[in-house]
Amino acid sequence: MQTKTKKTPLHNTFCSYCEYTGIVRNPNFEQIGEEPLVPCPRCVLTKCQCNGLPPYFIEKDGMISDCDCRAIRMKINRIKTIYARSGIDKKYQWRFFNSFEANSKLAANAKNIAYDLVSKFPDVRKGLFLWGNPGTGKTLLSSIILTELIIRHAIEGRFIKISRTFFNKIRATFSEGSATYGTAQEIEYELQNADILVVDDFGVQRDSAWEQETLYNLVDARYEAEKFTLFTSNVDPYRALADLADGRVLSRIKEMCTIIELTGSDYRGNL
Numbered sequence: 001m002q003t004k005t006k007k008t009p010l011h012n013t014f015c016s017y018c019e020y021t022g023i024v025r026n027p028n029f030e031q032i033g034e035e036p037l038v039p040c041p042r043c044v045l046t047k048c049q050c051n052g053l054p055p056y057f058i059e060k061d062g063m064i065s066d067c068d069c070r071a072i073r074m075k076i077n078r079i080k081t082i083y084a085r086s087g088i089d090k091k092y093q094w095r096f097f098n099s100f101e102a103n104s105k106l107a108a109n110a111k112n113i114a115y116d117l118v119s120k121f122p123d124v125r126k127g128l129f130l131w132g133n134p135g136t137g138k139t140l141l142s143s144i145i146l147t148e149l150i151i152r153h154a155i156e157g158r159f160i161k162i163s164r165t166f167f168n169k170i171r172a173t174f175s176e177g178s179a180t181y182g183t184a185q186e187i188e189y190e191l192q193n194a195d196i197l198v199v200d201d202f203g204v205q206r207d208s209a210w211e212q213e214t215l216y217n218l219v220d221a222r223y224e225a226e227k228f229t230l231f232t233s234n235v236d237p238y239r240a241l242a243d244l245a246d247g248r249v250l251s252r253i254k255e256m257c258t259i260i261e262l263t264g265s266d267y268r269g270n271l
Helices: 070-084 105-120 138-153 164-172 184-193 209-224 244-256
Strands: 023-025 037-039 057-060 063-066 127-131 157-161 196-200 228-233 257-261
Touching: 023 070, 037 070, 070 138, 105 127, 105 138, 105 257, 127 138, 138 157, 138 196, 138 228, 157 164, 157 184, 164 184, 164 209, 184 209, 209 244, 228 257, 244 257
Parallel strands: 127 228, 127 257, 157 196, 196 228
Antiparallel strands: 023 037, 057 063
């Protein structure tokens, strides 16, 4: 048998069932013990001849070639690798738009804007700043956006929560006895240059001038690099952030994000 590999290009046209991506989201994957992402059964699996067996090659007439499903299956594997290092909290992992139930006009508006943003990405000018009282679904919606963008574009995304733990992690890099000693610049570089960054609970922890400067440096770096950023906050940014870093943080956020209010009843009981 010849071992020369002949590549068969994947059909470029997918169907509306998978939103022309070749990948279908499986919202009930945990309950039925399946994968969260699967090749579209209508436009990908109908052409599959390898039965989903890695490395997704087929042999015909003595020639080895890529199965028509290979590109999509390899993309799914790449997405899962990226997603594993995204930092999204476990309770919000692999949540999709159908997981977000809009229980108010503000929530419905936020969901529509988020869906429109995901559909148009990367041809979007601004990220989002979602603010409102605790438990209204801000973290869930921002996690959904990050999940969808990673799935659709297989690009690096990070989720960070601005908390005491976050600042302590950075502080530890300055301690010679820490396992992360000397890695502050590496951590900052990763956050500043991630293709997509979700900053959860922004504006909550700012007890010291160093913390304020750390937040400003992060916002400023992403602003200058024109990186897509999502923020969530429990406070009205126009009031709470007005004096943060002499107003420079709010000024940057207003330029790089669409500010959306998301207030209402507590959503967490539905998770």
